[in-house]
Amino acid sequence: MKFFKAIVLVLVVVACVWAAPVKKAGKASGYTAGAAKVLGAVESAAPFSGDRLFATLDSVGGTGTWMEWDVNGVKDPSLMSVLDPMLKGANKPEMVWVITERSKPLAAVLLPKGTGEVILFYELPSLDAKPVPLSINPVLSPDVVLRDYRQINETEFVHRDRDNLKVRLLNGGMRFTYEKKGEEPLRIDPGYASMSFTEKEAVLREYEDYFKYEYSLMLRAFVQSTRSIFNWQAWHWYMPEWNAKCLMNRKELDAILKQGYFPPLLTLFKTKTASGETVEFKTDGRGYSELLISR
Numbered sequence: 001m002k003f004f005k006a007i008v009l010v011l012v013v014v015a016c017v018w019a020a021p022v023k024k025a026g027k028a029s030g031y032t033a034g035a036a037k038v039l040g041a042v043e044s045a046a047p048f049s050g051d052r053l054f055a056t057l058d059s060v061g062g063t064g065t066w067m068e069w070d071v072n073g074v075k076d077p078s079l080m081s082v083l084d085p086m087l088k089g090a091n092k093p094e095m096v097w098v099i100t101e102r103s104k105p106l107a108a109v110l111l112p113k114g115t116g117e118v119i120l121f122y123e124l125p126s127l128d129a130k131p132v133p134l135s136i137n138p139v140l141s142p143d144v145v146l147r148d149y150r151q152i153n154e155t156e157f158v159h160r161d162r163d164n165l166k167v168r169l170l171n172g173g174m175r176f177t178y179e180k181k182g183e184e185p186l187r188i189d190p191g192y193a194s195m196s197f198t199e200k201e202a203v204l205r206e207y208e209d210y211f212k213y214e215y216s217l218m219l220r221a222f223v224q225s226t227r228s229i230f231n232w233q234a235w236h237w238y239m240p241e242w243n244a245k246c247l248m249n250r251k252e253l254d255a256i257l258k259q260g261y262f263p264p265l266l267t268l269f270k271t272k273t274a275s276g277e278t279v280e281f282k283t284d285g286r287g288y289s290e291l292l293i294s295r
Contacts, residue, residue, distance in 0.1 A: 034081025036107065036122035044116045053119075057097060057108055060121055064101030066108065067224060067234035072137055074231055076129040079107055082122055086111070100127065100235050127235055131242045135231045135273045136293065142169075145226050165221055173277065176222040176291040186210070186285030192257045203257070204250055211248065214289065215268050218281045222291040229293075230279075246271040265290075 042056050057066050069079070079098065086093050086109070094117070095110045107122045142151070149157035149167060159165035168175045189195075192203060219237050223230070236242045246269050256262065262285055269281040276295055283289040 033122065034084075035078045036082050036124050039106070039121040039123055041118050041120050043113060043118045046116045048110070048117055048119075053110075056119060060108070061099040061106060062102075064099045065220065065224075066097040066099050068227070069096035069098060069107075070228055070233055072228045072231070073233040074129045074132060074236065076124075076127045076233070078124045078126055078128050082107060082109070082124075098124075098127070098233075098235055100238070105235075127239075129233075129236070131236075131239075132231065133274060134246070134271050134279060135275065136277050136279075137228055137231065140229065145229055147227060148225050159225060162221075165225065170294065172295040173293040175293075178218070178221045178289050180287040183287030186262065188257055188260055188262065190260060193260070200254070200257075204253060207253055207257070208250070211253075211266075211268050211283075214283050215247070215281060218268070218283070218289050218291060221289070222281075243269065 039060075042060075044052070048056070054066075069083075079096075083093065083096065091111055093109050093111055097108045099106045099108075105124045105127050107124055109120045109122070111118050111120065142157070146157050146167060148161075149159050151157050155169040157167040157169075162178075164180065165178050166176070168177075189203065192200065195203065216238070219234070223237060224234050232242065248266070248268050256266070265282040265284055267280055267282050270278070272278050278292070278294050280292045280294075281289070282292065
């Protein structure tokens with residue numbers, strides 16, 4: 001496929017291991033902190049197993065969602081103050097994650113240590129990259145982008161853990177689809193057009209909250225299950241200063257509600273890259289959603 005032009009090797013570390021409790025990692029440990037605060041470290045005598053790795057992350061991050069850092073994505077200076085010395089050294093990070101559902105974001109860095117590994121946890125002052133337009137990386141490989149998917153045929157892939165999450169490669173793009181059967185259809189109040197201003201404002205806020213939640217589900221399903229498609233890091237998609245010009249606005253939503261019916265697919269996010277690709281997140285309000293990348 002023209003959309004995929006090169007093969008990039010990815011290191012995946014999997015094994016069964018015991019992990020030590022979180023302990024302080026101060027200056028004596030030799031680990032860099034930059035602008036961040038070192039919270040602690042979890043060491044393992046052998047490489048972390050997948051289950052133990054994510055259990056350790058969740059034990060520190062709580063109920064939030066850890067998002068994987070993309071080396072090809074936009075760099076946040078506060079995070080890079082931690083990572084740059086490591087990336088320039090001999091003991092390079094194997095993986096990096098960020099979690100944002102807290103007063104200050106956390107970063108977790110997985111490093112080799114002897115025959116095992118260590119996860120370092122940092123509290124960042126902020127995620128401070130300046131917003132830039134969305135773009136698609138020029139060199140993409142299914143082995144990297146879709147490493148969490150299994151290939152069905154030349155153009156179709158299915159997520160390894162969720163059969164209802166699929167990808168179809170197109171000529172110059174791709175379509176991600178997710179379908180949750182049994183969802184109650186989204187409905188419009190037939191009396192919306194005749195409501196007072198205050199009543200309309202309340203209804204608009206309800207729909208905006210619903211679509212914000214739907215958008216977050218799409219990001220987790222489509223963006224956070226892939227690697228290195230876009231220049232935005234996973235957390236940038238949630239930030240108003242990055243996405244505000246791309247999301248469906250209140251005027252558009254009001255016009256839809258006034259007409260009294262939803263279109264077959266509602267576009268929650270849409271933008272066009274400088275290279276000419278259109279990126280759209282859509283939902284039918286009945287359990288089906290898609291991410292379409294096209295030319």
